[in-house]
Each structure stands twice: as C-alpha cells, then as structure tokens.
Amino acid sequence: QKEVEQDPGPLSVPEGAIVSLNCTYSNSAFQYFMWYRQYSRKGPELLMYTYSSGNKEDGRFTAQVDKSSKYISLFIRDSQPSDSATYLCAMSSGSNYQLIWGAGTKLIIKP
Amino acid sequence: SQTIHQWPATLVQPVGSPLSLECTVEGTSNPNLYWYRQAAGRGLQLLFYSVGIGQISSEVPQNLSASRPQDRQFILSSKKLLLSDSGFYLCAWRGGGQKETQYFGPGTRLLVL
Numbered sequence: 001q002k003e004v005e006q007d008p009g010p011l012s013v014p015e016g017a018i019v020s021l022n023c024t025y026s027n028s029a030f031q032y033f034m035w036y037r038q039y040s041r042k043g044p045e046l047l048m049y050t051y052s053s054g055n056k057e058d059g060r061f062t063a064q065v066d067k068s069s070k071y072i073s074l075f076i077r078d079s080q081p082s083d084s085a086t087y088l089c090a091m092s093s094g095s096n097y098q099l100i101w102g103a104g105t106k107l108i109i110k111p
Numbered sequence: 112s113q114t115i116h117q118w119p120a121t122l123v124q125p126v127g128s129p130l131s132l133e134c135t136v137e138g139t140s141n142p143n144l145y146w147y148r149q150a151a152g153r154g155l156q157l158l159f160y161s162v163g164i165g166q167i168s169s170e171v172p173q174n175l176s177a178s179r180p181q182d183r184q185f186i187l188s189s190k191k192l193l194l195s196d197s198g199f200y201l202c203a204w205r206g207g208g209q210k211e212t213q214y215f216g217p218g219t220r221l222l223v224l
Contacts, residue, residue, distance in 0.1 A: 008152075032211040043201050043215035044155075088154065092211040097143050097162060099213060103154035 006102030019076040023089035113138035117216035130189040134202030142204040144185040
C-alpha cells in the first residue's frame with residue numbers, strides 16, 4: 001500500500017462547478033499538508049499549505065485536513081478553464097526533510 | 112524574493128552519452144535542495160536531496176549522481192545515459208524553519224534516444 005493515495009483521474013467538470021480533489025494517507029505522523037498545481041510541461045507550484053487539522057481558505061480554494069480519517073481535500077469554487085492542470089498532494093511528518101507525494105489528479109474544466 | 116533556475120529546458124541525448132543538469136537558487140542561503148524525476152503522467156520520484164555543500168543523500172539506486180559544489184548550486188549527472196533515464200527532471204528548494212514547503216524550478220525535459 002502506498003503511503004499516499006490519490007486518484008489520477010482525469011476529472012472533467014463544467015466551468016463554474018465546485019471541484020473536490022482528495023488524498024488519503026496511512027502515516028499518522030504526517031502533520032504538514034500541501035497542494036501543488038502543475039500545468040503541462042511546467043514545474044509544480046505551491047497552492048495551499050496547512051499545518052495539522054482544519055480548514056484554510058485562499059480565494060476560490062479551500063484546503064481541508066481530517067487527521068482522524070487520514071484524509072485531505074482541496075475544493076475549488078467557481079472553477080475556470082485556467083484551473084485545468086494536475087493537482088498533487090504532498091505531506092510530511094517534519095522529521096526527514098522529505099515530502100511524500102500523491103500521484104496527482106488531472107483536472108479538466110470544460111468551457 | 113527567491114528564484115530557482117534550471118537549464119537546459121530541453122535536452123535530447125543518445126544512449127550512452129553523459130549528462131549534466133544544473134540548478135541554482137537565488138535569494139536564500141543554506142537551502143535544502145532536491146532532484147526529482149517525473150515520468151509522463153506520473154507523480155514525483157525523489158532522486159537526491161542535499162542539506163548542505165557536499166552532502167548528498169540518494170533515494171533511488173540508478174546510474175545518476177548528484178553534487179553540490181556551492182551552497183546554491185545543485186548538479187545532476189550521469190556518465191552513460193540509459194533509455195529509461197528519459198523524463199522530466201525537477202529541482203526544488205526548501206528553506207529553513209518549520210515549514211516543509213518545497214519550491215520548484217521550471218524543469219528539464221530529457222529525451223534519451
């Protein structure tokens with residue numbers, strides 16, 4: 001079993017829809033959680049960072065962490081075609097300078 | 112602000128040829144540096160990371176090597192490329208402190224023929 005599971009998609013939704021992207025993990029020591037967005041042929045860019053449990057909101061993006069269920073989510077409101085990209089989750093226990101990555105979900109927003 | 116550079120952007124090399132990819136970071140000191148490889152449509156595979164000059168940790172056995180000759184310079188090398196070395200190579204840096212976030216360069220697309 002992988003430490004971090006993420007559905008690779010593709011996930012295709014119409015413009016304006018609310019998008020929900022998810023990752024599950026097995027290591028209860030993880031306490032730093034990140035979402036990255038990667039456009040085709042580009043490096044990943046940090047989208048959201050959350051420490052421990054709870055919600056964090058930034059514009060149209062909301063990140064949720066449920067440590068009891070070992071489950072993290074990224075919600076995108078009012079999705080735009082420019083949101084079409086691959087979204088990668090990453091997490092860390094903070095003990096070894098490394099991030100553990102999900103495989104990434106390819107998101108397609110249809111105009 | 113911090114900036115990370117990678118070059119070249121694209122590289123086509125024959126099997127058996129050597130490789131040298133360079134990564135430099137500006138605007139920070141003593142960063143942790145990382146080399147990742149990403150196969151088409153796949154996630155990120157950590158190849159090497161470095162916490163300081165001359166300090167390299169290898170995560171995956173392969174015919175690649177890494178070096179950190181200066182604080183903000185990280186080099187990925189190979190003496191003889193294999194077909195399986197094709198992929199998208201990404202360099203990343205992490206600053207000090209509790210935050211675990213990494214920041215990525217633009218990547219180098221390598222095609223071995």
